[in-house]
Amino acid sequence: MSEMTGAEMVMAALADQGVEHVFGYPGGAVLPIYDALFQQDKVQHILVRHEQGAVHAAEGYARSTGKVGTVLVTSGPGATNAVTGLTDALCDSVPLVVITGQVPTHLIGNDAFQECDTVGITRPCTKYNYLVKSVGDLPRVLHEAFHIAASGRPGPVVVDIPKDVQFATGNYFKPKEFQHKGYRPKLKGDPDKIRRAVEMMAAAKRPVFYTGGGVVNSGRAASESLRELAKLTGFPVTSTLMGLGAFPAADPQWLGMLGMHGTWEANWAMHDCDLMIAVGSRFDDRITGRLDAFSPGSKKIHIDIDPSSINKNVKIDLGIVGDCGHVLDNMVRLWRSGGHKADNKALEAWWAQIKKWRAKNSLAYRNSNEIIKPQYAIQRLYELTKDRDTYITTEVGQHQMWAAQFYQFQQPTRWMTSGGLGTMGYGLPASVGVQLAHPKSLVVDIAGEASVLMTMQEMSTAVQYDLPIKIFVIDNQYMGMVRQWQELLHGGRYSHSYTEALPDFVKLAEAYHAHGIRCEHPGELDEKIREMIEVKRPVIFDCVVDPAENCFPMIPSGRAHNEMLLGDATTRVEDAVTDEGKVMV
Amino acid sequence: MSSKPATTHYPAAPTSERVESRTLCVLVDNEPGVLARVIGLFAGRGYNIDSLTVSETEHEKHLSRITIVTRGTPMVLEQIKNQLDRLVPVHRVIDLTTAGPAIARELAMVKVRGTGDHRMEALRMADAFRARVIDATTESFVFEITGASDKIESFINLMLPVGLVEVSRTGIVAIARGPEGM
Numbered sequence: 001m002s003e004m005t006g007a008e009m010v011m012a013a014l015a016d017q018g019v020e021h022v023f024g025y026p027g028g029a030v031l032p033i034y035d036a037l038f039q040q041d042k043v044q045h046i047l048v049r050h051e052q053g054a055v056h057a058a059e060g061y062a063r064s065t066g067k068v069g070t071v072l073v074t075s076g077p078g079a080t081n082a083v084t085g086l087t088d089a090l091c092d093s094v095p096l097v098v099i100t101g102q103v104p105t106h107l108i109g110n111d112a113f114q115e116c117d118t119v120g121i122t123r124p125c126t127k128y129n130y131l132v133k134s135v136g137d138l139p140r141v142l143h144e145a146f147h148i149a150a151s152g153r154p155g156p157v158v159v160d161i162p163k164d165v166q167f168a169t170g171n172y173f174k175p176k177e178f179q180h181k182g183y184r185p186k187l188k189g190d191p192d193k194i195r196r197a198v199e200m201m202a203a204a205k206r207p208v209f210y211t212g213g214g215v216v217n218s219g220r221a222a223s224e225s226l227r228e229l230a231k232l233t234g235f236p237v238t239s240t241l242m243g244l245g246a247f248p249a250a251d252p253q254w255l256g257m258l259g260m261h262g263t264w265e266a267n268w269a270m271h272d273c274d275l276m277i278a279v280g281s282r283f284d285d286r287i288t289g290r291l292d293a294f295s296p297g298s299k300k301i302h303i304d305i306d307p308s309s310i311n312k313n314v315k316i317d318l319g320i321v322g323d324c325g326h327v328l329d330n331m332v333r334l335w336r337s338g339g340h341k342a343d344n345k346a347l348e349a350w351w352a353q354i355k356k357w358r359a360k361n362s363l364a365y366r367n368s369n370e371i372i373k374p375q376y377a378i379q380r381l382y383e384l385t386k387d388r389d390t391y392i393t394t395e396v397g398q399h400q401m402w403a404a405q406f407y408q409f410q411q412p413t414r415w416m417t418s419g420g421l422g423t424m425g426y427g428l429p430a431s432v433g434v435q436l437a438h439p440k441s442l443v444v445d446i447a448g449e450a451s452v453l454m455t456m457q458e459m460s461t462a463v464q465y466d467l468p469i470k471i472f473v474i475d476n477q478y479m480g481m482v483r484q485w486q487e488l489l490h491g492g493r494y495s496h497s498y499t500e501a502l503p504d505f506v507k508l509a510e511a512y513h514a515h516g517i518r519c520e521h522p523g524e525l526d527e528k529i530r531e532m533i534e535v536k537r538p539v540i541f542d543c544v545v546d547p548a549e550n551c552f553p554m555i556p557s558g559r560a561h562n563e564m565l566l567g568d569a570t571t572r573v574e575d576a577v578t579d580e581g582k583v584m585v
Numbered sequence: 586m587s588s589k590p591a592t593t594h595y596p597a598a599p600t601s602e603r604v605e606s607r608t609l610c611v612l613v614d615n616e617p618g619v620l621a622r623v624i625g626l627f628a629g630r631g632y633n634i635d636s637l638t639v640s641e642t643e644h645e646k647h648l649s650r651i652t653i654v655t656r657g658t659p660m661v662l663e664q665i666k667n668q669l670d671r672l673v674p675v676h677r678v679i680d681l682t683t684a685g686p687a688i689a690r691e692l693a694m695v696k697v698r699g700t701g702d703h704r705m706e707a708l709r710m711a712d713a714f715r716a717r718v719i720d721a722t723t724e725s726f727v728f729e730i731t732g733a734s735d736k737i738e739s740f741i742n743l744m745l746p747v748g749l750v751e752v753s754r755t756g757i758v759a760i761a762r763g764p765e766g767m
Contacts, residue, residue: 181674183673306667307667308668308671310667311664
């Protein structure tokens with residue numbers, strides 16, 4: 001116990017929680033904390049250019065390290081600007097502690113300058129939030145915030161601290177082993193249920209693992225257990241967007257990503273399987289497509305740390321609440337100790353079927369010698385970066401789906417993308433956070449020219465802190481995914497999805513004191529990607545691609561997994577979506 | 586391409602499933618904002634609240650007990666319970682409707698205005714329903730009545746012609762029968 005001010009407690013708690021970097025932006029209501037920050041050297045502050053950028057940077061930092069990301073912003077607009085990032089982190093289960101300044105307690109509710117109801121606004125977009133009204137509560141709240149953010153299903157926690165509480169003095173204590181009053185996430189799965197799951201797996205004839213971000217979140221051991229279990233059983237594995245990398249894309253048992261832009265074989269395997277083993281995935285609507293036609297003939301096992309994920313969208317036959325790392329590990333042990341064997345004869349037939357689907361080569365596209373195809377750009381990027389220590393972030397849209405399809409992830413935590421919320425502008429600030437955590441690694445934001453303009457100001461952050469991020473812009477001059485949907489659903493009326501007056505990205509890079517590259521021909525792509533990698537500064541790479549290219553395969557609105565459209569589909573895409581399907585995009 | 590009638594990507598409302606009513610008991614930390622979290626959850630996810638009561642029940646532990654009456658299909662009801670249970674300040678969620686026999690009661694204060702025969706009729710009715718007079722003037726009564734919701738409902742209906750002015754109801758509180766606690 002030692003006496004200090006509330007502001008000093010914040011810095012002490014961050015240091016004691018092992019925080020090395022905090023992303024933030026100062027303002028009136030956090031000045032005491034910034035003053036305390038100035039007078040210590042354990043925690044380094046990264047000055048962003050917008051609070052949304054701070055939260056996304058912290059997300060990138062957290063997801064690439066497994067640590068809690070930390071943010072410090074002021075009251076009012078500082079807090080409201082952070083809301084998009086908070087919601088993004090909640091959707092994708094990213095552990096964050098976001099400290100917001102607040103007007104002094106006696107002014108709360110008084111419509112004071114830069115006042116907003118931060119706990120009210122952030123209540124639905126955080127895992128938990130606090131308004132600290134007494135400095136006596138502050139040390140406990142700060143330590144609790146880290147515990148809640150990181151444990152169970154991870155998520156963002158906001159700690160709102162009025163300015164007078166930052167000035168007040170009280171007793172600080174270090175984090176200690178404690179039990180929260182009521183919050184006890186369940187980590188270990190029910191052994192009987194796990195036993196039943198293993199028996200169902202041994203009896204399965206057409207099984208598939210459907211894995212998600214939970215496997216990545218659970219930590220490295222969960223990915224290892226998944227790999228081992230897949231090897232033991234010989235079952236095929238597919239994954240959601242969020243789970244990419246948990247299972248290596250180079251493995252022959254890998255089916256590719258599933259869902260709206262998933263591969264033919266992954267979606268058909270999901271549709272035709274007799275046993276689905278969902279691990280840390282949540283049956284999101286981008287995955288299931290039409291619910292009443294979703295995998296009609298299968299028994300479904302669902303392993304998730306969040307009980308509310310089970311039976312939310314799809315009826316589950318066996319739900320196991322627990323950390324997927326624990327449960328997968330138990331499954332591996334039980335499979336071994338129980339002497340279980342997969343039904344190899346049935347599996348052989350199942351794999352023969354999968355090979356037929358695979359032969360469709362559903363990611364195929366027509367390449368060109370004149371114009372860069374976006375898929376080709378990502379393939380070349382992959383080939384030229386795969387042997388390096390590489391981290392990939394993305395923005396949201398077509399380029400994101402192509403990145404998911406064509407960049408082959410072999411390891412978890414190498415892939416940072418905004419899945420649940422679909423936040424355009426996520427990738428650039430996220431890459432700032434990733435690069436900070438991994439200064440020697442190659443960090444590439446596969447971006448779209450529309451998305452990246454939403455948070456372009458963070459280039460300035462990257463330059464200030466010598467973070468050599470590579471912004472690889474798939475530039476088709478359209479909000480490509482919007483354009484694709486307008487083509488499919490709205491008679492090709494491209495309402496406001498074309499960006500006129502785009503900036504010159506090379507000059508823009510130079511204006512930020514970064515390095516700019518433009519590439520317009522497939523022939524010069526490799527050489528320029530190499531240049532991008534070699535430059536030891538932040539780079540904006542303007543990759544001018546075919547503006548008309550669409551992202552396939554695709555399950556159109558209102559269709560089921562077995563009704564995918566392919567790139568060279570014989571069905572005309574305009575006829576593929578029914579009126580009812582147009583309602584929901 | 587099949588020509589099946591398409592719905593949407595999103596779960597369609599399960600029209601075929603029966604909607605049931607449930608009484609849930611939720612034990613929460615009595616801290617600022619906890620009720621907002623519970624109500625916000627119902628509002629944000631589009632769940633129904635038919636009745637909601639809350640009060641601190643264990644002072645030393647700062648625990649409050651919320652009784653919620655809600656409706657939904659079995660899948661939605663399971664979601665409601667799981668969503669409540671994962672809120673950080675929620676300790677326990679008990680479904681009193683399915684956990685075993687339970688008693689549900691409500692308290693109402695009923696103000697009636699009238700003179701002469703109406704006054705006498707109101708008193709007779711109150712007596713039959715075991716409602717107590719807790720305020721009286723020469724032209725009005727306030728009755729206090731406790732019981733199951735339908736009993737209170739019929740009492741109020743009977744008071745209508747007699748001169749009902751207004752009603753204040755607590756909403757339902759409930760507890761499981763038998764010796765066990767929640």
